[in-house]
Amino acid sequence: MAHFDESLQAEQRVYADWLAWGTRLGFGALVVTYLVYLSGLLAPAVAPQRLPELWGLSLTEYLAETRAPTGWSWLLNLGQGDMLNLVGVAVLAAITLACYLRVLPIFVRARERVFVAICVAEVVVLVAAAAGVF
Amino acid sequence: MKLPPRTFSRIAAGAMLLAAPGMALAAARVPHGAGLPWWAWPLILFTTTFLMGIVAVVGGIGGGVLFVPIVGGFFPFHLDFVRGAGLMLALCGALASGPGLLRSGLASLRLAMPLALAGSVGGIVGALVGLALPTRVVQAALGITVLAIAGLMWVTRGSGHGARHGADRWALALGLHGRFHDPASDQMVEWKVHRTGWGLASFFGIGMVGGLFGLGAGWANVPALNLLMGVPLKLALGTSGLAISIINTSAAWVYMNKGALLPAIIVPSILGVMLGARVGVRVLKAIKASTARNIVIAVLFLAGIRSLAQGLGF
Numbered sequence: 281m282a283h284f285d286e287s288l289q290a291e292q293r294v295y296a297d298w299l300a301w302g303t304r305l306g307f308g309a310l311v312v313t314y315l316v317y318l319s320g321l322l323a324p325a326v327a328p329q330r331l332p333e334l335w336g337l338s339l340t341e342y343l344a345e346t347r348a349p350t351g352w353s354w355l356l357n358l359g360q361g362d363m364l365n366l367v368g369v370a371v372l373a374a375i376t377l378a379c380y381l382r383v384l385p386i387f388v389r390a391r392e393r394v395f396v397a398i399c400v401a402e403v404v405v406l407v408a409a410a411a412g413v414f
Numbered sequence: 415m416k417l418p419p420r421t422f423s424r425i426a427a428g429a430m431l432l433a434a435p436g437m438a439l440a441a442a443r444v445p446h447g448a449g450l451p452w453w454a455w456p457l458i459l460f461t462t463t464f465l466m467g468i469v470a471v472v473g474g475i476g477g478g479v480l481f482v483p484i485v486g487g488f489f490p491f492h493l494d495f496v497r498g499a500g501l502m503l504a505l506c507g508a509l510a511s512g513p514g515l516l517r518s519g520l521a522s523l524r525l526a527m528p529l530a531l532a533g534s535v536g537g538i539v540g541a542l543v544g545l546a547l548p549t550r551v552v553q554a555a556l557g558i559t560v561l562a563i564a565g566l567m568w569v570t571r572g573s574g575h576g577a578r579h580g581a582d583r584w585a586l587a588l589g590l591h592g593r594f595h596d597p598a599s600d601q602m603v604e605w606k607v608h609r610t611g612w613g614l615a616s617f618f619g620i621g622m623v624g625g626l627f628g629l630g631a632g633w634a635n636v637p638a639l640n641l642l643m644g645v646p647l648k649l650a651l652g653t654s655g656l657a658i659s660i661i662n663t664s665a666a667w668v669y670m671n672k673g674a675l676l677p678a679i680i681v682p683s684i685l686g687v688m689l690g691a692r693v694g695v696r697v698l699k700a701i702k703a704s705t706a707r708n709i710v711i712a713v714l715f716l717a718g719i720r721s722l723a724q725g726l727g728f
Contacts, residue, residue: 292523296516299659303509314681331452331678332490338549339494339674350673365677369502369670375509376663383523394588398527402660405534409667414538 291386302375310368317361324362351412377406460682467690477687478504478630483560483717497628498674504630506684508659519594521652532614533621533661540625541668554725560718563633564711579644584610607643625665
């Protein structure tokens with residue numbers, strides 16, 4: 281039983297295109313911000329020289345020792361080299377959400393109710409995870 | 415510049431031979447990496463993950479499943495940060511391969527979406543549990559899981575085509591069927607799935623394990639899709655990658671919000687594995703896949719024993 285629905289092909293193509301562009305953007309941001317971090321152009325929140333004594337600590341101990349920001353508060357510290365690195369990470373972690381939001385209208389137009397529901401549920405899960413609800 | 419296949423065989427053999435003593439050397443784990451300047455560890459990490467990238471591609475697995483037990487067991491980084499990096503590593507690999515797989519039809523978005531939803535919820539649960547449990551418990555559980563993965567890879571190393579079967583009620587309702595072009599045989603392969611309910615339950619569990627340990631989950635996704643749901647192996651491999659890119663995203667946000675993503679560990683690892691994977695794709699043409707897979711199983715077995723021993727306090 282062959283199943284070649286034009287709208288499905290379109291949704292898969294669109295998802296692939298957005299994924300490709302988002303991944304390029306994320307990797308680019310990750311490499312550029314890491315080079316900025318290594319160059320020392322921006323002073324980091326935690327000096328790299330201190331890392332060998334810190335990266336063996338558990339997360340709780342590390343946060344207590346460094347008072348590094350958690351949640352979205354890194355956005356307020358983008359002037360610090362290590363925090364700037366999180367821009368690339370955030371872009372990579374946001375790509376899937378963007379792809380889902382892009383294909384949602386395609387499912388809506390095709391009246392694919394089950395997939396609209398799955399799409400919305402995934403968006404809710406990802407937004408909740410990103411917002412730090414969990 | 416094109417190098418002859420024999421040269422690639424030598425590179426592959428060299429990489430695999432280097433990986434073993436490298437691990438053995440690192441086994442004499444120095445607390446916090448004392449004695450070396452800070453930049454030496456990211457450099458060692460880059461080299462190690464580059465080799466891992468080659469071995470992972472040749473062995474037909476994701477880099478994340480090698481990364482966490484090896485780096486967690488043999489490097490001076492705390493497991494909390496290693497799991498965060500492993501998750502990002504698996505996510506990046508899956509994101510990078512996603513567009514090509516989707517465009518070629520070797521991954522099905524429609525098949526991945528319901529399974530990834532179950533996996534995303536499981537991934538969040540796993541990430542929260544993993545960050546709350548004592549390190550020793552996580553390390554011991556990781557050791558057991560990695561040993562189980564090695565066992566699963568050994569048992570399923572001969573699996574291939576999806577069995578012929580009818581689609582179940584859920585699969586029909588979700589429209590989980592289609593066809594794709596297999597370039598190897600130059601034929602259109604029709605597919606449909608069954609045991610959809612079990613598949614969803616499996617992906618929840620697999621997502622949880624992935625979030626808990628920061629592992630990519632191709633080792634479990636592929637057997638679940640291929641052996642449980644009857645998806646042809648090539649489509650299972652591609653769709654598994656796509657599902658990982660969705661599932662790991664939710665857990666990655668949890669790790670990021672908790673502050674468990676250290677750029678000094680993440681970035682060299684991602685770059686190393688990605689570059690290694692590119693070399694690995696070329697090495698793959700020149701080396702016997704079954705040999706590489708057996709080496710991966712042996713490496714996983716050693717890393718699993720090491721992790722279990724650490725967790726038990728030996």
